[in-house]
Amino acid sequence: MTTARPGVPARVRIMGWLLGLMLLALTVVAVGGWRLLVSDVDDRINRGLEQEAKEFVDFAQVGRDPKTGQPVADAYGLIKAHLHNNQYPEPNEIHLAVLVEANGTVHVTRQGVQPVDVSGDKELIRRIVSAPESYGTTPTAAGDLRWAKVPLKATGQGQPSFVTAFFVTGMRASADQAIRLLLLVSLIGFLLAAGVSWVVAGRILAPIRTVRQAAAEITERDLTRRIPVHGKDDIAALAEQFNLMLDRLEQAFRTQRQFLDDASHELRTPITIVSGHLELMGDDPAERAEVVRLCTDELDRMNRIVQDLLLLAKAERPDFLRPAPVSLPELTSDIDAKVRALAPRRWVLESMAEGEVVLDAQRVTQAMVQLAQNAVQHTGAGEEIRLGSAVHGENVSFWVTDRGPGIAEEERQAIFDRFARGSSGRADRSGAGLGLAIVKAIAQAHHGVVQVVSEPGAGATFGIELPLVAVVEEASWAGS
Incomplete structure (x- = not known):
């Protein structure tokens, strides 16, 4: 006998599946949430750059100092006037008025708080001004700097430009903080889910463990152990x-x-x-x-x-019966013909049921022949034995009546047990006492009963009564 190698316990597998699905869901939520937050920040930066560039273009077209109302002829001075009069940068946003002279000298006027002073990095300013694109991203010590520029026409002083920019890392700080908070809450929820799933899986599997323990305790000598049934799940x-x-x-x-x-x-x-x-x-x-x-x-x-x-x-097996539709008159007539060959008695067919039912005709015939043989053993040559069948209500009955010595009341139930024999009459003692037990088994297999009506000295009537509904259900089950 081989013993199965121990595998992963069901409790661990259930917990693993639940936590795996939860981890997948949390990962999707965290990654998706982070991408949405970053996308929102990037959109804000892009819209801010476009808006600031447009505002400067509109201001440059007017070309007047808002404080004095006088036209500003100097391009670099126009940019500085825009910075000092109309701009209120948000954190991590800067505005620059840049002038690059022909000899390479860089002049920068800035507006706004910045993580690092990019206005002092002349090389970075030159790269931004000289870039052919109006929008771009440049790395700095504080992370990427996303910028937009609006160059003005060159003057004798050099190349003036308006530059607006956002420090991307700083702008994303709130999004990163939200994601860290989400990850912390997810971790706490994951740990709580692990504990809850361990407890719940244990409660769910507790009856199964009881079944397993009961199965382990069952032996060939003790099959009395049963599992307590609670609930309807x-x-x-x-x-x-x-x-x-x-x-x-x-x-x-x-x-x-x-x-x-x-x-x-x-x-x-x-x-x-x-x-x-x-x-x-x-x-x-x-x-x-x-x-x-x-x-x-x-x-x-x-x-x-x-x-x-x-x-x-x-008789204990489910295939003991082979029910099929059968005509009651034909079945009764066949039984009558077969029992007449058992012994020289005066056989009388006193009743014949009408209609069609579903039962095992061979088993019913076997039971009736056995009852007839029992009647033969308790009667003499030429004595009368009656048999018949009838349908009443939801039952069909078959019986055999003899004029023998009858059966004492205290023996009427015991005679259907195995190896039991009645004490009265002229019984043939050569049998093993199994005939009536076989009749009882056939009746019970049809969900029916076996009956006896007798008075000592006045004969006996043995019969089987089969419920029609039970017979039909048995037939349906056996054929499925």
Whole structure:
């Protein structure tokens, strides 16, 4: 017997799947949120650059100092007037009035708070002014500087330009802080989810562990353990189905043990008889022939006992019956024809049911033949035996009535047990006492009952009563 290698516990797998999905969701939220925030900051920067450039172009077209109202002829002075009169930069935003003279000298006037003083970096200013693009990004010690410039026509002084710029890293600081806060909250939520999923998975799997423990405690000698069923969820349904499986196993083992007990009990006598006669058999041919006849008779009886025991054991299986639609008049007529060959009795068919039902005709015939054989054993030649069938309500009944010695009241239930025999009348004692037990098994397989009505000295009526609804349901189940 091989033992399965231990794998990852179900509790860990459930927790892993839940946390994996949560981690994926948190990652998507964090990455998506960060991209949205950064995109929003970039849009604000781009719109700010465009707006500041447009405002300067509008101011330059007017060309007047807002304070004096006089035209400003000096281009560089016009830019400085714009800075000092109309601009209120936000944090991480700067405005520059730049003049690059023909000899390379750079003059810069700035407006706004800046992380680093880019106005002192003349080389950076020259790169921005000399760039052919109106918009661009230049690296600085404080991160990328995204800028826009509006150059004015060159004058004798050199090349004047209006430059507006944003420090991208500083502008993104609020977005980065929001993402860090989101990651912190996500981490706390992830840890809480891990603890909750561990507890919840344990509570969900607790009944399954109970089922596993019960299965481990079940042995061939003890099938009485059952799982407590609480609630109406899937776990409760699993426990209920497990209990039903245990019921079936217990019944199967009970049937097996009963078969072995019955076989050992009933076969011991014929085996002893055969063994004893063979041991004492002499050389006389007549004696040998008699011993052979006795042994053959006992072996035949053993064969009948084994066949009956096998039939009773098979009655516990779901394929014991093969229900099919059958005509009641035809079935009753066939039973009557078959039982008449059992013995010279005055057979009377007193009732014949009408209609069609669904049942196992062969098993019902077997039960009726057994009841008829039982009646034959309790009657003499020429005596009357009546049989019939009838439908009443939701049931169909088959019966056999004899005029034998009857059955005492205290024996009426016990006679349907295995190896039971009645104490009255002219019963043939050669049987094993399994006939009525077989009749009972066939009736119960149809979800029906076996009945007996008798008075001592006044005969007996044996019958089986099968519920039509139960027979139809059984047929539907067996054929599915």
